[in-house]
Amino acid sequence: MLVLDNVIDADLVAVWLPAFGAAQVIISSNHRQAHSLGETVEVEVFTPQEAVAFLQQRSGRVDEAGALSLAEEVGRLPLALAQAAWLIRRQHLDYQTYLHRLRSLSLAEMLPPVPAEGYPHGAAQAVLLSLAQIGSGGRVRLERSLLEVLALLSPAGVPRSWLHRITAHPELAGKVKGDGATRVDAAIGVLADASLIVVSADGSSVGMHRFIQRVIGDSISGKSRLDSLLITMTGWLEQCGPPLERVILDRSDRDAFIDQAATLHRRAVKNGATADIEAIRKVLHLQERAGDYLQESGDLDRALALHERTLSDRARILGADHPDTLESSERTAFVYKDTGNFLQSTLLCKQTLDGRVRVLGPDHPLTLDSVGNLARSYELLGDLTRAIPLHERNLADSSRVLGTDHPATLTTRNNLANAYHLSGNLDRAISWYEQNLADSIRVLGAYHPDTLTGRNNLAHAYESAGDFARAIPLYERTLADRTRILGADHPYTLHSCNKLAHAYASAGDLARAIPLYEQTLNDCVRVLSASHPLIATVRDNLAAARGSH
Secondary structure, eight states: OEEEOSOOOHHHHHTTSOSSSSOOEEEOOSOGGGGGGSOOOOOOOOOHHHHHHHHHHHHOOOOHHHHHHHHHHTTTOHHHHHHHHHHHHHHTOOHHHHHHHHHHSOHHHHSOOOTTSSOOSOHHHHHHHHHHHTOOSGGGHHHHHHHHHHHHSOTTOEEHHHHHGGGGOHHHHOOOOSOHHHHHHHHHHHHHHTTSSEEOTTSSEEEOOHHHHHHHHHHHHHTTOHHHHHHHHHHHHHHHSOOGGGTTTOHHHHHHHHHHHHHHHIIIIITOOOOOHHHHHHHHHHHHHHHHHHHHTTOHHHHHHHHHHHHHHHHHHTOTTSHHHHHHHHHHHHHHHHHTOHHHHHHHHHHHHHHHHHHHOTTSHHHHHHHHHHHHHHHHTTOHHHHHHHHHHHHHHHHHHTOTTSHHHHHHHHHHHHHHHHHTOHHHHHHHHHHHHHHHHHHTOTTSHHHHHHHHHHHHHHHHTTOHHHHHHHHHHHHHHHHHHHOTTSHHHHHHHHHHHHHHHHTTOHHHHHHHHHHHHHHHHHHSOTTOHHHHHHHHHHHHHHHHO
């Protein structure tokens, strides 16, 4: 039997392999190139059950829950578990005490080599040896940068397509010559061959074992690189996330972004890995965007929890009157509105407005936005006696400060028309809607999202007035445009489907209303979160239409 241990160069050892005879050859290596030398037997980490049994047997401590927590902390890596168990037994520690020290002290101290077991390195040192083998300097700058990035992100992995974009950030990846995607793929190959990263079976995702993340993450902190790295990474990740209007269609990128934002928040904010205010602001901005993604896709429970956490973090770290905190307050109010908690939404809108008047002044564009948001909150509470004067004042201030054709002024005018509509003053509402739609087409274009919203609102006013001859064609045109521009599964498109079906039903055309409601309900259930209010609205409308049939 010939044993070749810890092979790092397949070409070097190939000449030592017997060409014939009955000899058996065993080769150990953490380099993927060794696969070419013979039949491969993968050595995986322990299963949870194996890890718990191993720890309890080696340490002499019978505590399944504690053993499992420790096993997961080191990613169930056999070498790390053996070294942890030896230290626990030697120092007579319980799992909780050891785990606390493992998280707060150096890995070299808490995972030392085990005497008489034949392996001279601690688990962390073993990782660093693999890291040293890829080299140093400008020649491997990209490889080193990818390791640092992956060490801070989710161990579940990062889309390979996102890593291709990293070369557009020289402050992160250095100057990369030639085709960036090709160079990144080559670097991924080098790191995977050294067993420092893991590539998914289909090659679309790249991750890193959580223990290796800890080792490299500790080295990043030691080099005082963490703050600048977080700031640069957040800019790169923000570009990788899908536009808000595509979060329903680009579900894979949406979910990956939410996962990465949560990971960075856990590392940088929750665990206090950085005290740099700019880095924290950037990380919280990513978390806020993740909340917007969840809200847009209809997952309102998770969206609310995420926005509330961001608001709490910003108030605690930045202060209640910081512009970022006030932004969080308003965004959280929007989610409360979508969940139907209009009272809490109004309270937060009032709080935001007071803060912006105090910090920015009454004529700042963000303050004017907050006035409009508070007025709409009063509408939802049914308090039109406060909503309409507030809208009228806001329109006058927006026209004076921003100009009559500014998009924010057009939005304010649309909001005022909606308040008139709710008050039953349909003539005035229709007049304002018609004027605003014409101005929106002239200023923004016929297919701008705000223009489509204005057209939908005008159709609704016509429907309320019983003018179905004008309402239904407008609804149909808006639905067609939203389907073409946003896609059939976008929430705005589904809203348009519901509105058109409602108009058909109101006009007595149940033969068209009921099938459209049925299709819309199926699409809502398929696309949106179960808690999204549109599902209940469409279901109720369908039941009413069937009851009238």
